[in-house]
Structures are given as C-alpha cells and as structure tokens.
Amino acid sequence: MKKKLGLIVNPVAGMGGRVGLKGSDGEEIQKRARELGAHPESPRRAMDALERLATIKDDIEIITYPDEMGEKEARECGFEPVVIGSVEPGKTSAKDTIKAAREMAEQKVDLILFAGGDGTARNLYDALGDNGVPVIGIPAGVKIHSAVYATNSRNAGEVALMYLQEKIKKVQDSEVMDIDEDAFREGRVTAKLYGYLKVPHEERLVQHLKSGRTEGEVAALNSIADDITESMEDDVLYIIGPGTTTRAVMEKLGLKNTLLGVDVVLNKQLVASDVIESQLLDLIKGKKAKIVVTIIGGQGYIFGRGNQQLSPKVLRAIGKQNITVITPQNKLSAIGNNPLLIDTGDYEANSMLSGYYKVVTGYQRTVMRKAE
Amino acid sequence: MGIVKIKKDFHEARWCEPIIYEMSTPGQRGILVPMPDDEIKAAAGDVLAAIPAKLRRKELNLPEMDQKHVLQHYVRLSQETLGANLTNDISEGTCTMKYNPRVNEDLAAHPNFAELHPCQDEDTVQGILEIYYKFEQIIKQISGMDRVTFQPGGGNHAVYTAASIVRAYWESKGELGKRDEVITTIFSHPCDAATPATAGFKVITLYPDKDGFPDIEALKAAVSERTAAIFMTNPEDIGLYNPRVDEFVKIVHSVGGLCFYDQANANAFLGVARAIEAGFDMCHFNVHKTFGTPHGSSGPANGAFCCKEEFAKFLPVPTVGFDGKKYYLDYDHPASFGKVRDFYGTAGVVLRAYAWTMNLGADGLRECADISVINNNYFEKKLLEIPGLSECYAGNGHRRQEQVRYSWEKLKEDTGVGTVEVCNRVVDYGIPHYWFSHHPWEVPEPMTLEPCESYSKDDLDEYAEVLRTVSKEAYENPEIVMTAPHKASAHKRNDDAALDDPAKWATTWKAYVRKHRK
Known part of the structure; x- marks a missing residue:
C-alpha cells in the first residue's frame, strides 16, 4: 500500500521577518508586510523539502489542500497530489490550517509535512492534539521556538523521506511553543509551551542531523530520573519544571505530573500541582527549595520560555546554586556549541542566573554548560 | 604502488558463511580421543570423580564438525574481513593501526618464550622478568614518571587502574566520601569517563570552547573540594593538542585533585613532550597504539600505567623488581589496591613492545612522532581539497597533530550523501570501514583518520584518491554511494533496530537462540 503524506503550506509564514515585523500572525500584519514589500517564504522552502521526496514519487500519495496551501508546490515539484478541502486563494488563515490537519x-x-512557524505548529497541535499523527515541520516562519521543526527545509524533506521509507521508526514528543506576537513586537517575550506533537526520531537524523548514536531516549530519561530522585534531600521543596525530561523524574517518584506546568514535591510526595508564581512564592517562604528544569523547545532555553511561573522573583529567592538542569545528551548535542539560554524578562535576574551549570545527563553524569 | 592508484576492480570474497552452530552434524568429530589403556585406568582411578559435580555436564552445546571443515570455515571468515595486514587501514583514527613487524611475531612465537607458564618458579623465568624490568625503565624515561606496571590488559584497563589508584589514594586519606567527582572532557577517550564511573566516581564532562579546546573557564567552575581527579587525553580525539594543559593541571592541583594524563596514543609527541613536565601525577600508554604491537581489544593487549613515587604503593601486585643479581616478583605492597588482571599482564605483548622499542632506539621513537605528524599534515592538506569535505574547528590557527576529525557536512547538504554512506562506499575500493567519532557526534557527519608512521606516501595518496572518487560520485551519481557497498562480503543491515533494541540484539549464539528461536 502506498504511504500517505499530508502536506500543508502556510502561505504567509515568514512574511513578517524580512521586513522586521517579528511574526506574521493576523490579517493586519500580513497586509502591512505586503505593503513593505515582503514575499512569502514558505512556498520555496516547501519545494526544497519536496524535492528530497522525488526518489519515492511513485511510492507515496500526497494529500494536500488547494492552491497555495500545498497543491501548487506539490505540482511544481512534479507530484500529482490528491487535493481535499477548499480555500479562498490569497485569504487563507489559521482556520484553514487547522481544518486541513484535521481532515488529513x-x-x-502516515505523516504531515508542513511549512510554517510557531503559529502554524500551534494550529497543528490544536487540530491533532494527542491523536498521535506524526508531523515534521519545514522551518519557514519568523519564530521557530517549537522543537517540531527540522534544522532546514532539506532536512525536513529527508526526515519525511526516511520516515516514509521506514528507515526512521521511532517518534518522539516534541514541544509546540508560541510567543504572544503583540507582546513580542513591543519587545516583550512571553513564550508558552502549548503541548507536544509526535515527530519522527532517529538521533543522527532528527537532532539537527548530527548527534550520533547515544543510549536511546528511554534509557537516558530513566538514568537521569534515578540520579535526581536518589539525590533528593529530606525537607527540601523540589520545584519540577515542565517538559518530558522532568516528567521522567515525576514518573520515577510515582507522582502525577503536569507536562506543561510546574509541580512541587516535598519528601517525595506531591504538595502542589500546576502552580502559578504566587503559589510558588508562598510555598517557598522560609523553606529550603530547589528547582529542577530542562531545556524547553529547540533553541536551548532553560528559563523564560514555557516556564514563566518560575519568575525572576521565584528564581532570586531560590538562587542559582539550587537550580539543577537535566537533559538527555542528544538534546545538548542538538544545540551544538551554543550556550543554554535564559530570558526571564528581567535583566538582573538573567545575569544572576548566567554562568556554568553542571547539567545532569545521566546517573552520576554531568556536563559543564554555560548559560547566558 | 606503480601506476595503479586505486583498486577500482576490487571485490571481496563472499562466502555467505553460515554460523558454525548451523553447520553442525550430530556425531561428526574432529578428533576421536582414544580410551585410556587398562594399565593407566588402574593407576589413575576414576579421574572424572575429581571433577566437581557442578562442573560436570551431560550435554555440551558445541558444534559437531570435522577438522577440515572447521579450518575451512575460519579461513573463509578471515577472507570476509578487511582487517589489519590486508588493507590500507588509515581508516581507524584514534585507534592507531601500526604495522606489527613480523620479526617480533617470530620472537613471541618462539617456543623458548611461548611455552613459559605464569606459575613457573621465578628462577626459571628470569629472561621475561628482565624484559619486564628493562621495559619499565624505558617507559619511565618516555613518561618521566617513577613507576610503571604492565598488568592492565589494554588501554582502557590501564585507565581503570588509574581510577582504582585515585580511589585508593582518597581512601587512604579518609576522604573518599567527600572526593567523589572526576572531571573529563568530551573529546577525551570515552574510557576517561567510563572507568572512573566504574570505580564509583561521579563524572563531570567539559565541553570545548570555540576553538575546540576544553573550556578552561568551565574547568574553573567545575573544580571544588569534591574533585578527586581529572582524566584527560591530549592531543584529544579530534587531533588538537591542548597547549594550556599545564594550566589545567594547576587548576586541579589547586583544589587538591589528582591529574591523570591519557596518553594511550603517544604518536604525536613520543620523545617530544612528557607527562611529568606537564605536571601530571599519572599517565598511561596503550602499548598497541604506540609501541607497535597487535591490537588485542582488552584481551591479549597491554596497557602501561605510569605514576609518581607517591602513588607507587597503591600499584597492583606483583611489581617486578631487581636486587642487583636476580629479578623477582614483588608482592610486598600492603597498600596495593589489589589486582586488575591475573598474574602480571600479557607477557607476549610486553616482549613485542620491548623488541619494537629497542629496534628503534630513542632517536627512532622521536622519528616515529615526526613522521606521524608529517604524514598527517600532508594527508590533511590533500584531503581538504576534496569537494564536500572540511575539518572541525577549521581556521582556529592551531595545527592538527597525528589525526584529524573531518566532516562531510557540506557533502551531505549538497548531495544527501553523508558520512555513513561514504564509509560504506570506500569498502568497494578495498578500504576498511572508517572510524566516525566517539559518541555523541559533536562534529556533524564525522570521519576520523590517522596516518601514523607505518604508512607510505603511496598509502596516503591511495586513500585520498578513494575519498576524492567517492566525493565525485556523490556529486555526479549519488545513488551508487547511497546503495553501497556493492563489492563487500556483506551488504547493509536490513534492520537497524537490531543493534539498538535490547530485545533484538544478540552478540552470542546463546543469546540469538534465546531471543529469536523461541
């Protein structure tokens, strides 16, 4: 049976970037971008990715949305796609992306290949939720904080190729993140972790196509969780940040976990779930507390993206020496020689938190990484 | 090499040889052991009764075959490899494939040596003890250290010996509980992390700075009163020699930590630089990487572990001594941490290494380093002209030493052909599968090559020409590279997960039967 590939192109993704608009969400902005002379970025990038699939043209069926949402790109690359749904050319919106993903x-x-930015990834998450359809993103947007994207268009095509050829068999939960664009244009960053989508995963190929073969995700998470839970001290509050790596710690303790939020543990028991900043400040008052966080998203952020509950106030009260960063080795390798990133929105807090961390990558195993 | 540059028409033998267990025919025998004569039976009594009951088996799960077919089977298997002595094995960067001179093999096979037994009385093995003692004196000069042991069965094992000594040292000071961290670097050999972990230490790994050297600021942030030691390689796996290594030593010493220098592969600096002048407390040499003995894969191999006098009391027993008249095995080390291997190491390897070193002399050792570095310089320059190939940390202003970690990242971007595919394709030209990198792959699409002093200019040219040919194929006809190897005895694995999935992999026949023939 032929493999089925869903193709969604967000035709306006990336338009804002070239003209300095920090995003392309919203009809007004798209209009302004056009006035400023912006051209759509995504069609060309989608075609770059599709060219990688030329070798298996006869073995796959592409299902896509009409006109600029994929049909055009597929045809230009020599495919004869099955076109579903309907759109109003030149006036497509997030609703169309959501509709397209649902129908696919x-x-x-078997897989949805899509071109866009964080907003598009969010639309896919809205449509697909936890239903398990794997996706791989072609990075075409202005903001790419989500970890569902390949490092470039061609690599997105290659990942799709290898997944459809069953050379990649595993999928991994990867973060869908987005920033409030209105705030972003005013210079404030408030990125939120929206959820997780399944992304084809073969370490050498997906983690920036470079990290080699490591011990495997499950073993790595298990070994990190062992390290953290064994070293937990009595009568110390442990504030567990969001993410799949920290989830492994909660699972090891047998505690209910908030994947997208912050939980608090004391003497290996859950004392508060999905807390907000004010609750945290109350809880830690006069107590010894430690924070356990992981890298959120594809860029290496440990604070300020997806875990804003850990506010400058909270972080100041707890102090850098009481922060433990945990991550499987492959995620570190994926950010290459770049530092871990901190952006709490408070300059002083950022500088207080910057410097070296002993990042836990396994049982009794750490690596020194700088954060800035 | 004459006019033939590369072996375009190479083809490896392909026997599709079954596993020996699958060739078994019940009842077939290689040797029919005769029953003992009645006279002997009467004198010896029931010999089986002497074997403990738990060691007696009713059935032996061994293949049943005649001699001719056993020999045939193993000769065929040997033809299905591209191993040492057969091919241009510059491929094995970080591993140092040196030529093993035949004359040394003859020495080791000589009955006067080969028939020695480790349980013989000291008086009857004075010759080999003398060689142990004299080779120790040589290694002391090469490293600058005060004592050496050849007990470890390989390089990693010597590093494990270092970890055991670090443990014994802190235990003797009553600080083992507090000193529980060992620092290493990501481009050091992985045993510098693995063996301290095995010895019970927590391991902290330093990442490189922008020039590819271990980040010295990270070291400053990592050291504390918990630092037991640093274990580091230099030059590192990527071929860069850390010129600030003495500063690393000072930083670790400043908090009381010990310093171990992994010099497994000393080809870049034999006779040029020594561990003692860099300030280290301990070091080791992997005898097959540096002193021309065959690779032994931590079995019949040898690692020379060296230390300062202060740590000699912790060395594994026995050490070899000389009282002016006689060589002897010295077990009188009450503070010794014990043993890392039976008896006193792999004598055959020490003999070969001693012969190799004596043949070359001090000047010859230095020349080995010079040729290794010159070979690498020539090879590097030639290889960097190949389209799609680059080296890591290019342009950092530092020369590579004896090896280089290259990257096919550009080729992959341009053509879709990455290092795995190139590696499969070189086999079609009679070149063994090359070494990518230790894990994790910090350098994308890596390839690590090491043209040590054993290789001629023709060897270097052949290798470069094969890589150039494969690069050209990748740009012009990528399909032929993507589907390689075409001329090897075995093709690609048909199930990659078989290596990753504990439920599937089987490294022994027993495991295979258990997992796949239920």
Missing part, C-alpha cells in the same frame, strides 16, 4: 488525520495520513 481523518484520511489516516
């Missing part, structure tokens, strides 16, 4: 899931596609 109903058609039981």
Whole structure:
C-alpha cells in the first residue's frame, strides 16, 4: 500500500521577518508586510523539502489542500497530489490550517509535512492534539521556538523521506511553543509551551542531523530520573519544571505530573500541582527549595520560555546554586556549541542566573554548560 | 604502488558463511580421543570423580564438525574481513593501526618464550622478568614518571587502574566520601569517563570552547573540594593538542585533585613532550597504539600505567623488581589496591613492545612522532581539497597533530550523501570501514583518520584518491554511494533496530537462540 503524506503550506509564514515585523500572525500584519514589500517564504522552502521526496514519487500519495496551501508546490515539484478541502486563494488563515490537519488525520495520513512557524505548529497541535499523527515541520516562519521543526527545509524533506521509507521508526514528543506576537513586537517575550506533537526520531537524523548514536531516549530519561530522585534531600521543596525530561523524574517518584506546568514535591510526595508564581512564592517562604528544569523547545532555553511561573522573583529567592538542569545528551548535542539560554524578562535576574551549570545527563553524569 | 592508484576492480570474497552452530552434524568429530589403556585406568582411578559435580555436564552445546571443515570455515571468515595486514587501514583514527613487524611475531612465537607458564618458579623465568624490568625503565624515561606496571590488559584497563589508584589514594586519606567527582572532557577517550564511573566516581564532562579546546573557564567552575581527579587525553580525539594543559593541571592541583594524563596514543609527541613536565601525577600508554604491537581489544593487549613515587604503593601486585643479581616478583605492597588482571599482564605483548622499542632506539621513537605528524599534515592538506569535505574547528590557527576529525557536512547538504554512506562506499575500493567519532557526534557527519608512521606516501595518496572518487560520485551519481557497498562480503543491515533494541540484539549464539528461536 502506498504511504500517505499530508502536506500543508502556510502561505504567509515568514512574511513578517524580512521586513522586521517579528511574526506574521493576523490579517493586519500580513497586509502591512505586503505593503513593505515582503514575499512569502514558505512556498520555496516547501519545494526544497519536496524535492528530497522525488526518489519515492511513485511510492507515496500526497494529500494536500488547494492552491497555495500545498497543491501548487506539490505540482511544481512534479507530484500529482490528491487535493481535499477548499480555500479562498490569497485569504487563507489559521482556520484553514487547522481544518486541513484535521481532515488529513481523518484520511489516516502516515505523516504531515508542513511549512510554517510557531503559529502554524500551534494550529497543528490544536487540530491533532494527542491523536498521535506524526508531523515534521519545514522551518519557514519568523519564530521557530517549537522543537517540531527540522534544522532546514532539506532536512525536513529527508526526515519525511526516511520516515516514509521506514528507515526512521521511532517518534518522539516534541514541544509546540508560541510567543504572544503583540507582546513580542513591543519587545516583550512571553513564550508558552502549548503541548507536544509526535515527530519522527532517529538521533543522527532528527537532532539537527548530527548527534550520533547515544543510549536511546528511554534509557537516558530513566538514568537521569534515578540520579535526581536518589539525590533528593529530606525537607527540601523540589520545584519540577515542565517538559518530558522532568516528567521522567515525576514518573520515577510515582507522582502525577503536569507536562506543561510546574509541580512541587516535598519528601517525595506531591504538595502542589500546576502552580502559578504566587503559589510558588508562598510555598517557598522560609523553606529550603530547589528547582529542577530542562531545556524547553529547540533553541536551548532553560528559563523564560514555557516556564514563566518560575519568575525572576521565584528564581532570586531560590538562587542559582539550587537550580539543577537535566537533559538527555542528544538534546545538548542538538544545540551544538551554543550556550543554554535564559530570558526571564528581567535583566538582573538573567545575569544572576548566567554562568556554568553542571547539567545532569545521566546517573552520576554531568556536563559543564554555560548559560547566558 | 606503480601506476595503479586505486583498486577500482576490487571485490571481496563472499562466502555467505553460515554460523558454525548451523553447520553442525550430530556425531561428526574432529578428533576421536582414544580410551585410556587398562594399565593407566588402574593407576589413575576414576579421574572424572575429581571433577566437581557442578562442573560436570551431560550435554555440551558445541558444534559437531570435522577438522577440515572447521579450518575451512575460519579461513573463509578471515577472507570476509578487511582487517589489519590486508588493507590500507588509515581508516581507524584514534585507534592507531601500526604495522606489527613480523620479526617480533617470530620472537613471541618462539617456543623458548611461548611455552613459559605464569606459575613457573621465578628462577626459571628470569629472561621475561628482565624484559619486564628493562621495559619499565624505558617507559619511565618516555613518561618521566617513577613507576610503571604492565598488568592492565589494554588501554582502557590501564585507565581503570588509574581510577582504582585515585580511589585508593582518597581512601587512604579518609576522604573518599567527600572526593567523589572526576572531571573529563568530551573529546577525551570515552574510557576517561567510563572507568572512573566504574570505580564509583561521579563524572563531570567539559565541553570545548570555540576553538575546540576544553573550556578552561568551565574547568574553573567545575573544580571544588569534591574533585578527586581529572582524566584527560591530549592531543584529544579530534587531533588538537591542548597547549594550556599545564594550566589545567594547576587548576586541579589547586583544589587538591589528582591529574591523570591519557596518553594511550603517544604518536604525536613520543620523545617530544612528557607527562611529568606537564605536571601530571599519572599517565598511561596503550602499548598497541604506540609501541607497535597487535591490537588485542582488552584481551591479549597491554596497557602501561605510569605514576609518581607517591602513588607507587597503591600499584597492583606483583611489581617486578631487581636486587642487583636476580629479578623477582614483588608482592610486598600492603597498600596495593589489589589486582586488575591475573598474574602480571600479557607477557607476549610486553616482549613485542620491548623488541619494537629497542629496534628503534630513542632517536627512532622521536622519528616515529615526526613522521606521524608529517604524514598527517600532508594527508590533511590533500584531503581538504576534496569537494564536500572540511575539518572541525577549521581556521582556529592551531595545527592538527597525528589525526584529524573531518566532516562531510557540506557533502551531505549538497548531495544527501553523508558520512555513513561514504564509509560504506570506500569498502568497494578495498578500504576498511572508517572510524566516525566517539559518541555523541559533536562534529556533524564525522570521519576520523590517522596516518601514523607505518604508512607510505603511496598509502596516503591511495586513500585520498578513494575519498576524492567517492566525493565525485556523490556529486555526479549519488545513488551508487547511497546503495553501497556493492563489492563487500556483506551488504547493509536490513534492520537497524537490531543493534539498538535490547530485545533484538544478540552478540552470542546463546543469546540469538534465546531471543529469536523461541
């Protein structure tokens, strides 16, 4: 049976970037971008990715949305796609992306290849939720904080190729993140962790196509969780940040976990779930507390993206020496020689938190990484 | 090499040889052991009764075959490898494939040596003890250290010996509980992290700075009163020699930590630089990487572990001594941490290494380093002209030493052909599968090559020409590279997960039967 590939192109993704608009969400902005002379970025990038699939043209069926949402790109690359749904050319919006992803899931596609930015990834998450349809993103947007994207268009094509050829068999939960664009244009960053989508995963190929073969995700998480839970001290509050790596710690303790939020543990028991800043400040008052966080998203942020509950106030009260960063080795390798990133929105807090961390990568195993 | 530059028409033998267990025919025998004569039976009594009951088996799960077919099977298997003595094995960067002179093999096979037994009385093995003692004196000069042991069965094992000594040292000071961290670097050999971990230490790994050297600021942030030691390689795996290594030593010493220098592969600096002048407390040499003995894969191999006098009391027993008249095995080390291997190491390897070193002399050792570095300089320059190939940390202003970690990242971007595919394709030209990198792959699409002093200019040219040819193929006809190897005895694995999935992999016949023939 032919493999089915869903193809979604967000035709306006990336338009804002070239003209300094920090994002392209919203009709007004798209209009302004056009006035400023912006051209769509995503069609060309989608075609770069599709060219990688030329070798298996006859073995796959592409299911896509009309016109500029994928049909055009597929045809230009020599495919004869099955076109579903309907759109109003030149006036497509987030609603169309969501509709397209839903309908493709109903058609039981094996994978959705999509071109866009964080907003597009969010639309896919809205449509697909936890239903398990794997996706791989072609980075075409202004903001790429989500970890569902390949490092470039061609690599997105290659990942799709290898997944459809069953050379990649595993999928991994990867973060969908987005920033409030209105705030971003005013210079404030408030990135939120929206959820997780399944992304084809073979370490050498997906983690920036470079990290080699390591011990495997499950073993790595288990060994990190062993390290953290064994070294937990009595009568110390442990504030566990969001993410799949920290989830492994909670699972090891047998505690309910908030994947997208912050939980608090004391003497290996859950004392508060999905807390907000004010609750945290109350809880830690006069107590010894430690924070356990992991890298959120594809860029290496440990604070300020997806875990804003850990506010400058909270972080100041707890102090850098009481922060433990945990991550599997492959995620570190994926950010290459770049530092870990901190952006709490408070300059002083950022500088207080910057410097070296002994990042836990396994049982009794750490690496020195700088954060700035 | 004459006019033939590369072996375009190479083809490896392909026997599709079954596993020996699958060739078994019940009842077939290689040797029919005769029953003992009645006279002997009467004198010896029931010999089986002497074997403990738990060691007696009713059935032996061994293949049943005649001699001719056993020999045939193993000769065929040997033809299906591209091993040492057969091919241009510059491929094995970080591993140092040196030529093992035949004359040394003859020495080791000589009955006067080969028939020695480790349980013989000291008086009857004075010759080999003398060689142990004299080779120790040589290694002391090469390293600058005060004592050496050849007990470890390989390089990693010598590093484990270092970790055991660090443990014994802190235990003797009553600080083992507090000193529980060992620092290493990401481009050091992985045993510098693995063996301290095995010895019970927590391991902290330093990442490189922008020039590819271990980040010295990270070291400053990592050291504390918990630092037991640093274990580091130099030059590191990527071929860069850390010129600030003495500063690293000072920083670790300043908090009381010990310093171990992994010099497994000393080809870049034999006779040029020594561990003692860099300030280290301990070091080791992997005898097959540096002193021309065959690779032994931590079995019949040898690691020379060296230390300062202060740590000699912790060395594994026995050490070899000389009282002016006689060589002897010295077990009188009450503070010794014990043993890392039976008896006193792999004598055959020490003999070969001693012969190799004596043949070259001090000047010859220095020349080995010079040729290794010159070979590498020539090879590097030639290889960097190949389209799609680059080296890591290019342009950092520092020369590579004896090896280089290259990257096919550009080729991959341009053509889709990455290092795995190139590696599969070189096999079609009679070149063994090359070494990528230790894990994790910090350098994308890596390839690590090491043209030590054993290789001629023709060897270097052949190797470079094969890589150039494969690069050209990748740009012009990538399919032929993507589907390689075409001329090897075995093709690609048909199930990659078989290596990753504990439920699937099987490294022994027993495991295979258990997992796949239920």
